Amino acid sequence: MIRIIEAGLRSTIQDRGRLGHLRSGLPPAGAADPFALAAANALVGNAEEAAGIEIIGTVFKFICDDSRVVAVAGRDVSVGTRSRLPGWSSVFVRAGQTVTVYSGERTRFAYLAVSGGIATDPVLGSRSSYLPAGLGTALRAGDALPLGDPNAGAEDAGRRIEPTVYDERVRAMTGPHDDRFEKDVSARFFGEAFAVQPASDRQGVRLGGVPIAPRAGELLSCGVVAGAVQVPRGGAPIVLLADHGTTGGYPVIATVITADIGKVAQRMPGESLHFYRVDRDKALDALRAERLALSIR
Amino acid sequence: MKPRVVPFGEGALLVELGNEFQEDVVAWARGIASHWETILKLGPAVPAYASVVLRFDPLRIESARAETFAAELLARGESAAVAATKQGRLVEIPTTYDGPDLAETAERSKLSVDELVALHATRDYTAYFLGFMPGFAYCGRLDPKIVSSRLERPRERVPAGSVAIADGQTGVYPFASPGGWRLIGRTERAMFDPSAADPVLISAGDRVRFVPQ
Numbered sequence: 128m129i130r131i132i133e134a135g136l137r138s139t140i141q142d143r144g145r146l147g148h149l150r151s152g153l154p155p156a157g158a159a160d161p162f163a164l165a166a167a168n169a170l171v172g173n174a175e176e177a178a179g180i181e182i183i184g185t186v187f188k189f190i191c192d193d194s195r196v197v198a199v200a201g202r203d204v205s206v207g208t209r210s211r212l213p214g215w216s217s218v219f220v221r222a223g224q225t226v227t228v229y230s231g232e233r234t235r236f237a238y239l240a241v242s243g244g245i246a247t248d249p250v251l252g253s254r255s256s257y258l259p260a261g262l263g264t265a266l267r268a269g270d271a272l273p274l275g276d277p278n279a280g281a282e283d284a285g286r287r288i289e290p291t292v293y294d295e296r297v298r299a300m301t302g303p304h305d306d307r308f309e310k311d312v313s314a315r316f317f318g319e320a321f322a323v324q325p326a327s328d329r330q331g332v333r334l335g336g337v338p339i340a341p342r343a344g345e346l347l348s349c350g351v352v353a354g355a356v357q358v359p360r361g362g363a364p365i366v367l368l369a370d371h372g373t374t375g376g377y378p379v380i381a382t383v384i385t386a387d388i389g390k391v392a393q394r395m396p397g398e399s400l401h402f403y404r405v406d407r408d409k410a411l412d413a414l415r416a417e418r419l420a421l422s423i424r
Numbered sequence: 425m426k427p428r429v430v431p432f433g434e435g436a437l438l439v440e441l442g443n444e445f446q447e448d449v450v451a452w453a454r455g456i457a458s459h460w461e462t463i464l465k466l467g468p469a470v471p472a473y474a475s476v477v478l479r480f481d482p483l484r485i486e487s488a489r490a491e492t493f494a495a496e497l498l499a500r501g502e503s504a505a506v507a508a509t510k511q512g513r514l515v516e517i518p519t520t521y522d523g524p525d526l527a528e529t530a531e532r533s534k535l536s537v538d539e540l541v542a543l544h545a546t547r548d549y550t551a552y553f554l555g556f557m558p559g560f561a562y563c564g565r566l567d568p569k570i571v572s573s574r575l576e577r578p579r580e581r582v583p584a585g586s587v588a589i590a591d592g593q594t595g596v597y598p599f600a601s602p603g604g605w606r607l608i609g610r611t612e613r614a615m616f617d618p619s620a621a622d623p624v625l626i627s628a629g630d631r632v633r634f635v636p637q
Contacts, residue, residue, distance in 0.1 A: 150554060350469075
């Protein structure tokens with residue numbers, strides 16, 4: 128068991144998400160910064176489908192009933208046992224030892240993985256929480272969660288994965304609805320900086336800046352994916368994240384590559400964001416590089 | 425427009441079938457989605473009015489190969505795709521017609537409330553696809569005598585179970601949410617139940633009938 132002493136502002140169990148029920152209108156959910164959760168899992172020897180805890184707001188504090196390897200990843204995160212250690216590294220903790228997950232000034236989402244993984248019963252093929260539909264709950268102080276059998280021990284402490292560079296540069300492929308924008312508007316989209324708006328959440332990151340208005344004309348609702356940059360008529364783009372509705376009615380000017388979705392998710396309100404156009408090969412290279420970074424054993 | 429397949433990021437393809445809403449095109453989209461998911465088993469698919477998003481794992485399936493599969497599916501044509509989809513079930517929704525927009529919608533439509541209820545309840549609708557929120561099925565078509573323009577001011581909170589109409593379609597809000605559809609009634613039936621193996625009451629392709637209570 129992992130026993131939660133303090134639960135941050137809002138913390139939920141998340142894994143890679145639930146892709147099996149998109150046709151039922153159920154958003155995928157899963158970690159908003161998927162690579163950070165994947166890195167935390169890899170550091171503690173978990174399988175890629177293992178569940179961890181997504182933490183919003185500080186402080187998150189817990190103990191485990193037996194000794195475990197833990198790792199924290201995300202933007203600007205650290206972990207405290209007897210001393211305070213940087214994130215993106217594995218830490219061995221003894222039974223009953225208090226562990227604190229620290230979010231920094233620039234953390235939107237911190238990810239905690241524990242060796243063995245959070246072993247709550249999967250619902251509809253995933254352990255990811257999606258609170259609007261009553262899947263999972265916001266974790267609270269006093270909650271105790273089951274853990275799976277660990278694949279890592281004391282000898283696995285001190286492993287590291289190079290943290291994501293959470294800068295403003297975000298790579299995106301054009302389209303699929305780029306033909307609904309004038310050429311100069313598309314060029315502006317890839318040329319200008321946007322500012323992240325406070326109304327951003329796990330559904331999407333809302334951007335302000337120079338308007339990127341689509342051409343006139345209705346778009347019939349169509350399916351969407353995380354990373355899609357939707358542009359409502361007003362011209363203020365929204366980058367969809369894990370809790371996105373399965374369909375959307377706004378043209379998608381570009382799609383952030385999978386490897387950079389976490390960078391978008393972790394931008395703080397007021398920070399800037401700049402899109403760079405890449406082709407599919409570059410997007411795949413980035414995905415393979417991520418996969419390689421995770422293979423630390 | 426000519427139907428086409430375009431990349432949607434590196435892990436999905438968007439199949440565009442047209443620009444306009446047509447019942448046969450919606451059925452075509454559903455057929456392509458089913459084929460991708462259950463026969464080719466390449467990944468999840470999300471059909472909508474005139475498009476399908478086909479997802480795949482680009483580290484396991486080469487993108488060019490996925491594109492070829494999608495193009496072949498498209499080339500099979502509408503009738504083949506529609507013929508391959510299984511017949512939907514009939515889903516009955518017991519409905520209490522007392523929604524806050526019922527009287528006004530009847531008036532706009534130059535119908536009595538009873539006439540509007542009769543028009544809404546006497547036809548079987550097709551569930552086109554699900555979206556917006558878990559378990560929300562876009563169903564149509566409404567009798568054209570019913571005026572179903574969206575509310576000029578969307579509500580901040582539509583109660584769960586609200587039976588609503590908009591843009592020639594009808595549906596039931598599974599959860600409380602903001603919404604701009606006209607509320608004409610309500611049902612006690614749950615649209616989404618995560619404890620069931622199939623969590624939705626209405627699946628795409630089903631026939632839907634509202635039964636006045």
